[in-house]
Amino acid sequence: MLAWTCPTPLRDRPRIVMGHGGGGALSAELIEGVFAPAYGGPALAHTTDAAEIRIGGARLAFSTDSFVVRPLFFPGGSIGDLAVNGTVNDLAMSGARASHLSCGFILEEGVETDVVARVAQALGAAARVAGVQVVTGDTKVVEAGHGDGIYINTSGVGLIPDGVDLRPQRVVPGDVVIVSGPIGMHGVAIMSVREGLEFGVEITSDCAPLGGLVEAMLAVTRDLHVLRDPTRGGLAASLNEIAAASGTGVVIQERAVPVPEAVGNACAVLGLDPMYVANEGKLVAFVPREHADAVLAAMRAHPLGAGAAVIGEAVETHPGMVVARTGLGGTRVVDMPLGEQLPRIC
């Protein structure tokens, strides 16, 4: 299936459009067509969320992320929480427990100091929960009208434990695909406040740091194959990235994917697919079949993995492609989202 938005976009765009930041095919084209050739070097060949660098004898995961969310505060968190957890989770997907963060604020002239303070406090609190220290920072102010109040960039580092090698290239047919809990909550929470939509019950963001959950999984076995946090583009984008990079196919059982009722309802109303909606406190893991039971049990024993579920497996057939087996027994292709998901007309 294409992302279930009616039209498909033009290519070869002379200007940047929102879809270039949507985490889908347009984002990938921007990286492959503009950034990677300009920067050069082998490190960018990996399209993982964090780079692995070696300094002395240490293997470090290094990642950066920028946060431009509106509104600044939303049910379940704020831009401050996201700024910590986003980068912490990118590092965690390399198996690293984040140790140090940088934090750059770009403030818009006119934003209330109190709002900045509240964001900073939320950021500090999130860092303490995640067990990461904010050790350097920067502040810039842009003229009124040239920003959305507050933008934040964080970069982070963490040590990758010995014996841990998390890469999509390690995925082999037979690997079991596990998701750590219900999907789609962050995207729907943001949409509900941003667009003033009400879905009967308040849906809160799942924004959370995943370092502890990853540690619990690695305590079972260091032989996990790949982890991803399905943020922009949702679970569908993460699965497609892994399928493409590994050269294996992925088959998921649609009914096994945990979707909270409220998220399902909201998506039904808007014509969206929960598979494409952003998460901020979930991971998807490809685990060797012999370890899958134990890893699943360890995940379920952790507060952030209580809703973990096996949703499918890696297969030899249709390499590079993600296929969903529907509740009725049919199949459909789950394609890479092109840009941002858009509400359908009817």
Place this chain on the structure above:
Amino acid sequence: MKYIDEFQNPDLAGRLLDEIRATVTRPWALMEVCGGQTHSIIRHGIDQLLPPEIELIHGPGCPVCVTPLEMIDKALEIASRPGVIFCSFGDMLRVPGTGRDLFQVRGQGGDVRVVYSPLDALRIAEQNPDREVVFFGIGFETTAPPNAMTVHQARKRNIRNFSLLVSHVRVPPAIDAIMRSPECRVQGFLAAGHVCSVMGTAEYPELARRHQVPIVVTGFEPLDILEGVRRTVLQLERGERTVENAYQRAVTAEGNPAAQAMLSDVFEVADRAWRGIGVIPDSGWRLSARYRDHDAEHRFSVEGIDTREPAECRSGEVLQGLLKPNECEAFGTTCTPRSPLGATMVSSEGACAAYYLYRRLDAGTPGQRPPASARTASGTPSPVTASLEGSPLA
């Protein structure tokens, strides 16, 4: 979701499929009119579960697909003008016009906004009295009444800086046009349930009689669609050609009189162009003379814009079931979902895009059965399985 999960129940779906298999004795070609039904069919893999005798032809009922290129170009022109706030439902922003789309207009500084209701656009007009606010009013009988209501409200509240760019179309004339084609292969229709919830079913008995086709008003959930197929096949097998309502929880014979009254007040029936098909007489609406000052085409003087579809696009034939998507020379080469030439490849609900995806799956999975609308005589191999049988996790 209450009343949704029940209509996706696999056991009940299995029973309906068994009944359909027991009923069908020969090949039948059915058209599901609405893009929402196409979406559901593909989303749930329904076409792969039906017996091979039943071919589903995807109809011209995706509002985004059938909005003509000319109208998209008018939207782009208006949205590019200084002082305009152009409001639209989200999925129109990506539709390619001649060389660009609304996203690109926004990237070039145009004020293009996604709204969830035309009334949101009216509120924006109230809040920005020094700007011209335009709402892109496209779609079928389902989206037309709220758009009519919005124009009515604008007049009532004297909000002069609001206008509607109208490209509304009607289903019954499209069914008539499809059936009038000498090469038409459609033998039964699943009528669009939500359209009938507004308009009722009064327009359909004459169509069923004139063209000797069963027309079954059908909903959108998997069980709704299977029930629609079951009833249509049952009629065909019995030699009946009548209108049935298989979506009684939403549709009454008279429809929604208040919505119909609003349509009559604000709009008048007009010829409309359908992307991929061409002009169909009396197949749409335009703002009536009383509301002409809220007509964006008139206000922004874009009546003269005339664009042409790529000549190599044969989506009109595909929409009528006259051509298999892969029989088009452009299919999969110069025309793909990522760079579509026409309506049926523009939309993920279009037959070409659906077929393209299944062919991709077919290529990666030997023996995967393509959709019924694209099935060849090469047989029906086993579908992909993702069974965890044998796994300790099963």
